[in-house]
Amino acid sequence: MAVNNPIAGLNKIFDNRIRLGVMSIVSVNEEINFNDLKQLLEVTDGNLATHLQTLEESGFLKVHKGFVGRKTNTTYAITKAGEKAFKDHIQALENMIRGVK
Amino acid sequence: MAVNNPIAGLNKIFDNRIRLGVMSIVSVNEEINFNDLKQLLEVTDGNLATHLQTLEESGFLKVHKGFVGRKTNTTYAITKAGEKAFKDHIQALENMIRGVK
DNA sequence: AAAAGCACTTTGCATCACAAAGTAATAACG
DNA sequence: CGTTATTACTTTGTGATGCAAAGTGCTTTT
Numbered sequence A, B: 001m002a003v004n005n006p007i008a009g010l011n012k013i014f015d016n017r018i019r020l021g022v023m024s025i026v027s028v029n030e031e032i033n034f035n036d037l038k039q040l041l042e043v044t045d046g047n048l049a050t051h052l053q054t055l056e057e058s059g060f061l062k063v064h065k066g067f068v069g070r071k072t073n074t075t076y077a078i079t080k081a082g083e084k085a086f087k088d089h090i091q092a093l094e095n096m097i098r099g100v101k
Numbered sequence C: 001a002a003a004a005g006c007a008c009t010t011t012g013c014a015t016c017a018c019a020a021a022g023t024a025a026t027a028a029c030g
Numbered sequence D: 001c002g003t004t005a006t007t008a009c010t011t012t013g014t015g016a017t018g019c020a021a022a023g024t025g026c027t028t029t030t
Helices: A017-026 A034-041 A045-057 A080-100 B017-026 B034-041 B045-057 B080-100
Strands: A061-068 A071-078 B061-068 B071-078
Touching: A017 A034, A017 A045, A017 A071, A017 A080, A017 B080, A034 A045, A034 A071, A045 A061, A071 A080, A080 B017, A080 B080, B017 B034, B017 B045, B017 B071, B017 B080, B034 B045, B034 B071, B045 B061, B071 B080
Parallel strands: none
Antiparallel strands: A061 A071, B061 B071
């Protein structure tokens, strides 16, 4: 029988698939805007916006409200804390998967 | 920018950490009983029981109610469908992680 | 000037996760 | 033998979550 809790290191924030997806995107992109995220993840805007808010409130995402010409253009980027938390989460996932293999 | 949806192949049933943990345990153990699961995952019994039920109803887990002496002893094992679904989910996770690395 | 698009926020509802309490059986203790 | 504990759940209640849809304020297009 396995000996330790396989899910011990998992971050609750990343239980949600959309938040997970956002993190995996922002961790490989310098910055990304709302619409690109929405299209990549194939989610409704309201839904995406709330998850982005959760991630921002958790300190994992920084938001930059800028302009492209006159139009608002909000970009999202990962924070140091976000990088750490996501890296740890992936590590925990990998450990879990290793137990399976 | 990344090109496809990193979370497309993820199974909704496995969004939940406890169900994920159960699957990772039953996929490496021939069978496991309620109490061992409970201790491994460090969850309350009511909580565990409902997730086991969800997994059973999804066809990913088979339940065997037997006895050890006179005492009931319920064991849980993965089904073929469960193996497939979990394998696919892990594959999707690995793809996502690969995108990150 | 009207209609459409963008980037959200707000609202409302349905589903969920979870702890706690309840139950029914056996088992251990004195 | 009676009481208390333990096991393996189920039921219940509640707060949190996920999500779509509608609303808002701005810009852009026609």
